[in-house]
Amino acid sequence: MHHDNGRLLPWPYSVQYGEEQRIETDVLILGGGIAGVWAAIAAARCGARVTIMEKAATIRSGAGGAGVDHWQWAADNPASGVSPEELTEALIDNQGGYRNGISTYIQCASAYETLEEMERMGGKVRDVGDEFKGAEFRDDASKLLFAYDYTNRIVIRVWGADYKPLLRKECRRLGVRILDRTTATGLLTEDGRHGARVVGAMGLNNRTGAFVVVKAKAVILATSRPQRIWTFSTELRGLATFRPPSDAGNGYAMAWRIGAQLTMMEKSMRSPFGSPYSFPAYGSGNAINTWYPCNIVDANGKEVPWVDSNGRVLGSVDERCRPAEGQKFFIMGGGSSSLPHPGHKRFLGPKPIPDLEQRMLRGEFTPPFYADLASMPEMERKVIWGLMVGNEGKTRIPVMHTYAQSGFDPERDMLQTYDFLRGSGMREPVVPQERTFGESGVCGGLLVDWDLMSSVPGLFGAGDLVFGGQDHSHAAATGRYAGARAALYAREQGWGEVDAAQVSSEKRRVYAPLSAQGPRTVDWKELNAGIARVMQNYCSEPKNEELLDLAQTWLADLERNEAPLAVADNPHKLMRTLDVLDILTCAQIIVQACKARRASSDYLHFKRLDHPDIDPAEWHKWITVRLGERNTEIGELPIAFWGELEPNYRPRHDANLAAMGAAAGEGQRRSWGIG
Amino acid sequence: MAMDDVPPGQAEAGPGDAAAAVVFATPNATTPGQPVVFDTAACTGCNICVYVCLEDVFIPNPIKGKPPVILYPEECWYCGPCVEDCPHEGAIRLNHPLQQRVRWKRKATGEHFRV
Known part of the structure; x- marks a missing residue:
């Protein structure tokens, strides 16, 4: 009940629309989920002053905040029968090349090392009580438990229910400044120039409505992936979504607006968690x-x-x-x-x-x-x-x-089980329109290099928002790596200037829904559903140029006509409204990426009627998209553009460990002993 | 709506006592509308669930010591930290939407049950 016999309750928090808080920090992390807190800890261990901006509360926020049961692709664990190189190549190959070699290698080569750091923070990693003694999946020497392939032992079963509170505790111990209930809305660039070095970010306190401007030498995006692009129904889906409904692609939209490159944005898929008719994730009979x-x-x-x-x-x-x-x-x-x-x-x-x-x-x-x-x-x-x-x-x-x-x-x-014949047992999507942008599986995202830096200087990425990677251990390992890289980068940088015009323009954008008026104003939920319906109709399966043009037309129509009428009357709804505006931006990016790939691909779950050849060799490449000064700029990269794995990774990782010091790990190179 | 505004005869039309017969012009409820259930005896109104919630579903109750108000029930992700981190056993429990309650079968008897 939100009213008492019809009497509306007053907003419980002090309302401070437009009031501005200014903060300076070396490394600013947007999103305090698994990737974000690991990045904060790593950057703080390197001696940086660190600030986290988190939409919810860092203690439990993010897709992995409530817990984790398996630590994927820990090829660096002592019982592994597979080397990090071998596993990374296999994972990439398994996606037909469309998986991030950089972030996947970071995951495969340091997931266990990261888990050991989790253990030093108090996380339970081993079967110390001998509860599973004698089990085939247990390595008696290390007391680690493994999942799936008991012979090769590359996925570790863990007691991760309290990892997130422990990570937050470590953040606090290291003096990380945590801005909870603060949604990042926009990035600041040097002199406000498009595509220039990132020098901070802005956010909205979604309880008070206050505005925060953070000046930083390096910014890490760790805000996960956009959900609610094709399917949106609070009535049907709440319990059945696999990632938090508040994952609105804020990082994608922020990166886009300043001209950073994204890639693989054309991939979307039916997922067992993507149906409005599905059951709680892993909550019905299944075997995955x-x-x-x-x-x-x-x-x-x-x-x-x-x-x-x-x-x-x-x-x-x-x-x-x-x-x-x-x-x-x-x-x-x-x-x-x-x-x-x-x-x-x-x-x-x-x-x-x-x-x-x-x-x-x-x-x-x-x-x-x-x-x-x-x-x-x-x-x-x-x-x-x-x-x-x-x-x-x-x-x-x-x-x-x-x-x-x-x-x-x-x-x-x-x-x-429900629908076990067709899928996971949690009920699959009934029609192809019920798609998701990476609710499970690898999907597109921020293009990064071996520093996990984007195409815009000073802007880094970690976790699910980075193109072509996934999993809790991926978020942890890439967060940790990006945190150290960003801290080392920040050491070399002077302060950038916060551009007053960029701040005032963002404030106008952020607070606009408070003044929308008239009989045609639209609530965030209705706007979200309207966007999803356009995507269902015109950017589903199969696609062609005409359908995609119509998707573009109708999304632009929503942007022009309904977005300015999106209305909010308290800070919470203001946050949700801004989320949906970011979802609209993400949908527009996706459609443009779909137009740019003129070939079908099984690996990308991408079917074009007008380009029916499946995975032709000349299209075996990454398509990149960015917002240029005037128009969208389409680019491409060769499929394994990251080059060699170990030679690119090792010197950076060693420098990270040296900077983070003893607390981060032993820092020695392991010998894989793979025959 | 004051009693005086009720058309003659209608206030007395319903069954039960006079107070129950007052009818308000209420909008439809948002559903699912009850993602959690509070045990008002066990809940102390400490608001830890308000603090940890990923979606900001709750607000503190204006009456101190009372369970939080479920302001945005349809935004619940049913992730459970509100239950997990509650210091008072049983003060809050998840209440799954009716259309997502999974069934099971007891092997020995063939009986069927649900959440």
């Missing part, structure tokens, strides 16, 4: 990620067989966690029986039989299907419904705690 490799049974309790990538039917649960004959290691498995896997068979892990649907139609299996934890070996059951579901942020309270309160018992009960 957190639930891998759970038994799935039909209505009569008949077990669905699993096969490896050679099609061999597997006889035991343990075999689901081993590479196939002739396969050195596998990357991911489980999941749907029929969803096309864009990756190579070479790296595909075991999964339920691919012809389950046909066999059901022939009467061999009877729906509905269930995840049968009770029939799993005890250690496997305990590690799924316990460690994994109990530490993954989107399941700890919403699934494990809440279902237990309702009486669910993993030793006795089978959790229903």
